Amino acid sequence: xxxxxxxxxxxxxxxxxxxxxxxxxxxxxxxxxxxxxxxxxxxxxxxxxxxxxxxxxxxxxxxxxxxxxxxxxxxxxxxxxxxxxxxxxxxxxxxxxxxxxxxxxxxxxxxxxxxxxxxxxxxxxxxxxxxxxxxxxxxxxxxxxxxxxxxxxxxxxxxxxxxxxxxxxxxxxxxxxxxxxxxxxxxxxxxxxxxxxxxxxxxxxxxxxxxxxxxxxxxxxxxxxxxxxxxxxxxxxxxxxxxxxxxxxxxxxxxxx
Amino acid sequence: xxxxxxxxxxxxxxxxxxxxxxxxxxxxxxxxxxxxxxxxxxxxxxxxxxxxxxxxxxxxxxxxxxxxxxxxxxxxxxxxxxxxxxxxxxxxxxxxxxxxxxxxxxxxxxxxxxxxxxxxxxxxxxxxxxxxxxxxxxxxxxxxxxxxxxxxxxxxxxxxxxxxxxxxxxxxxxxxxxxxxxxxxxxxxxxxxxxxxxxxxxxxxxxxxxxxxxxxxxxxxxxxxxxxxxxxxxxxxxxxxxxxxxxxxxxxxxxxx
DNA sequence: GTCGTCATTCCCGTCTCGCGAACGGAGGTT
DNA sequence: AACCTCCGTTCGCGAGACGGGAATGACGAC
Numbered sequence: 297x298x299x300x301x302x303x304x305x306x307x308x309x310x311x312x313x314x315x316x317x318x319x320x321x322x323x324x325x326x327x328x329x330x331x332x333x334x335x336x337x338x339x340x341x342x343x344x345x346x347x348x349x350x351x352x353x354x355x356x357x358x359x360x361x362x363x364x365x366x367x368x369x370x371x372x373x374x375x376x377x378x379x380x381x382x383x384x385x386x387x388x389x390x391x392x393x394x395x396x397x398x399x400x401x402x403x404x405x406x407x408x409x410x411x412x413x414x415x416x417x418x419x420x421x422x423x424x425x426x427x428x429x430x431x432x433x434x435x436x437x438x439x440x441x442x443x444x445x446x447x448x449x450x451x452x453x454x455x456x457x458x459x460x461x462x463x464x465x466x467x468x469x470x471x472x473x474x475x476x477x478x479x480x481x482x483x484x485x486x487x488x489x490x491x492x493x494x495x496x497x498x499x500x501x502x503x504x505x506x507x508x509x510x511x512x513x514x515x516x517x518x519x520x521x522x523x524x525x526x527x528x529x530x531x532x533x534x535x536x537x538x539x540x541x542x543x544x545x546x547x548x549x550x551x552x553x
Numbered sequence: 554x555x556x557x558x559x560x561x562x563x564x565x566x567x568x569x570x571x572x573x574x575x576x577x578x579x580x581x582x583x584x585x586x587x588x589x590x591x592x593x594x595x596x597x598x599x600x601x602x603x604x605x606x607x608x609x610x611x612x613x614x615x616x617x618x619x620x621x622x623x624x625x626x627x628x629x630x631x632x633x634x635x636x637x638x639x640x641x642x643x644x645x646x647x648x649x650x651x652x653x654x655x656x657x658x659x660x661x662x663x664x665x666x667x668x669x670x671x672x673x674x675x676x677x678x679x680x681x682x683x684x685x686x687x688x689x690x691x692x693x694x695x696x697x698x699x700x701x702x703x704x705x706x707x708x709x710x711x712x713x714x715x716x717x718x719x720x721x722x723x724x725x726x727x728x729x730x731x732x733x734x735x736x737x738x739x740x741x742x743x744x745x746x747x748x749x750x751x752x753x754x755x756x757x758x759x760x761x762x763x764x765x766x767x768x769x770x771x772x773x774x775x776x777x778x779x780x781x782x783x784x785x786x787x788x789x790x791x792x793x794x795x796x797x798x799x800x801x802x803x804x805x806x807x808x809x810x
Numbered sequence: 811g812t813c814g815t816c817a818t819t820c821c822c823g824t825c826t827c828g829c830g831a832a833c834g835g836a837g838g839t840t
Numbered sequence: 841a842a843c844c845t846c847c848g849t850t851c852g853c854g855a856g857a858c859g860g861g862a863a864t865g866a867c868g869a870c
Contacts (some may be wrong), residue, residue: 306849307603308610310826311568311858316611323633330817340860345818346564353565354573355666362816365637366630368663368670372688373623374631376580380622406625409612413625431629563818567857568827587848597829602849619847812870819864826858833850840843 311347314339318347319356319366328363374431381406381415382514386549388416391517394542395420398519398535402542403428404507405441406515407449410457412442415515424522426500437477438466440492440504444516447484448506470495489536490516494523501526503535505543509550517542568604571596575604576613576623585620631688638663638672639771643806645673648774651799652677655776655792659799660685661764662698663772664706667714669699672772681779683754694734695723697749697761701773704741705763727752746793747773751780758783760792762800766807774799 317337321327327336330348334341348364351357358367378384387404395402395418402420405412411433428434436442436457446454463472471477484490492502504518517539526535574594578584584593587605591598605621608614615624635641644661652659652675659677662669668690685691693699693714703711720729728734741747749759761775774796783792 306606307827309568309572309603309607311566312572312604312607313611314859315566315569315572316613323630325637331815341817342819342861343859346566346858347569349563350566350569354570356573358665366634367665368634368638368672368688369665369690370627370630370634370688371670371672372686372690373580373627375686375688377623377625377627380582381625408615408624408626413628415625415628429629429632431625431627431632433626433629564858571828588846598848599830599850600828603827814869815867817864817866820862822860824858824860825856827854827856829853829855831851834848836845836847838843838845840841 314343315347315351318344319351322357322364323366328360328365332363382509383546383550384415386546388418390542390546390549391416392418394418394517394519394538395423398521398538399423400519400521400525400535401426401428403441403504403518403520404515405434405439405445405518407436407442407445407457407513408433410436410460412436412439412445412516422525424500424520426497426520434496435461435464435466437461437463438470438492438496439518440490440502440520441516441518443480443484443492444490444504444506444518445513447481447490448508448513450512453512466496467494467498469493469498487536489540491531492518492520499523501531503531503539505536505539507543507546507550509547514546514550517546571600572604572608575601576608579614579621580623585617585622589620639766640803640807641672643803645675647799647803647806648673649675651675651774651776651795652680655778655795656680657776657778657782657792658683658685660698660775660777661772662691662696662702662775664693664699664702664714664770665690667693667717669693669696669702669773679782681757681777683757683777691753692718692721692723694718694720695727695749695753696775697747697759697777698773698775700737700741700749701747701761701763701775702770704738704747705765705770707769710769723753724751724755726750726755744793746797748788749775749777756780758788760788760796762793762796764800764803764807766804771803771807774803 321333321336327333330341330344333344355367355369357364391402391404399420399422401423402418403414404416405414414428414430414432436446465472489503489505500520501523502518502520504516506516507514519535519539578590578593584590587598587601590601612624612626614621648659648661656677656679658680659675660671661673662671670690671685671687693703722729746760746762757777758780759775759777761773763773764771776792776796
């Protein structure tokens with residue numbers, strides 16, 4: 297609730313919001329039975345009940361012993377998501393290559409609702425463990441991916457995002473001053489790659505390059521490594537070069553739809 | 554609409570049903586703008602509009618040029634689905650092994666809403682192309698996975714499923730006679746594996762073995778190959794043995810929750 | 811048998827939601 | 841430029857859907 301991006305106006309459908317609240321609870325395994333959900337979410341049992349019935353008839357959730365879980369239809373929807381994102385196959389190929397070349401973790405991310413969402417992740421042989429996973433979201437201002445995307449987004453869209461973002465520090469190094477952040481974006485626009493120097497996760501440094509398409513940005517590619525291996529020289533040198541090369545290959549293989 | 558499984562009674566929330574109808578349309582890329590959706594689904598533009606707003610504020614869908622697409626949050630939900638299914642990691646490992654041992658396609662599937670849903674799929678080196686994908690659904694009566702599961706499901710659940718299923722032929726060889734199907738299930742219960750002899754897809758034969766858990770069935774493992782390679786001898790011999798062995802390994806590694 | 815817990819059902823009153831129409835803005839055509 | 845068309849968006853209204861609360865069932869435990 298801390299961030300309030302994209303607070304568009306217009307009518308919302310309350311029942312649908314309730315349905316997704318229930319879905320979230322089931323998703324998180326917080327509660328999975330009628331009574332639990334009713335307590336947890338502050339609705340009457342009958343309300344929860346009819347919503348569960350509806351979700352079940354839509355084959356979104358499934359009964360399992362005592363309670364509900366998400367149905368495999370969501371896996372199917374995930375397939376559709378990948379199909380709807382431009383050039384998913386190319387991205388997978390190239391990010392895989394990038395990860396094996398560098399040995400580190402490589403990501404592809406794109407902007408959604410004012411945050412960066414990971415589309416794909418590949419682990420190199422010496423990659424450090426991270427908690428990121430496809431579909432996961434991170435702030436734009438504290439990640440190399442986010443900064444790379446922001447720097448090359450059309451000005452109006454960038455403004456819209458920045459207007460709605462609240463700079464909450466993720467680590468001591470997170471940039472929280474809007475002015476300093478604007479300067480950072482200028483640097484990125486010039487050098488054509490972005491750095492995350494432990495701004496999102498302590499001990500982790502990343503480089504990212506934007507993948508552009510005509511006059512906008514599809515997303516960005518990044519490589520992340522532990523501070524120990526990721527000296528300034530390596531980051532700004534070979535890694536920056538690698539992500540830019542990868543980004544270019546993806547751009548070239550992009551089929552404009 | 555042909556099949557009407559799990560038609561449970563009870564109140565449904567209309568708005569939520571509408572929301573998912575819209576989501577389905579976006580999913581299928583049938584229509585992605587307000588007017589298109591309104592025409593396609595037979596609702597007023599204002600109705601579609603407020604639903605889209607709601608789905609967008611829930612970060613389920615995303616604006617893209619002119620129209621909407623599914624958001625990457627669905628990938629995140631897919632991750633949760635995998636976590637909620639018992640022993641996903643074990644299944645992946647063993648199905649991978651099975652595919653590489655046999656060289657064919659291997660699947661793990663489980664029953665949901667009276668159909669088989671694929672949880673995971675691995676391709677061997679000489680695997681034929683199929684259209685199956687994780688999350689996809691197939692009838693239980695025409696697939697080896699479905700039959701293997703059905704044969705070992707508790708009697709009441711099996712009855713419930715069979716009562717709601719309509720045997721529509723998928724190929725000329727599909728079993729459509731309930732009595733013959735009951736006999737088939739008896740055979741399967743005896744031999745502890747199920748065969749699909751081009752009953753679901755022409756040119757494709759499969760063997761499946763159930764993965765059991767205490768007194769119920771978690772799902773089933775299968776191997777699928779082209780008729781050319783899948784002689785009776787191979788199917789009932791080495792392949793049947795392989796799927797049973799894999800099923801057993803998964804059972805043994807199952808952590809009872 | 812009795813109690814407790816949970817899912818399910820029923821009814822009621824309110825406010826939501828879907829509709830149709832009107833508005834406004836962006837292109838296109840003349 | 842003026843006009844038209846095609847969108848997305850907004851508004852107001854009336855029907856009926858939806859959420860709440862309480863009663864009913866179903867099931868187990870003790």
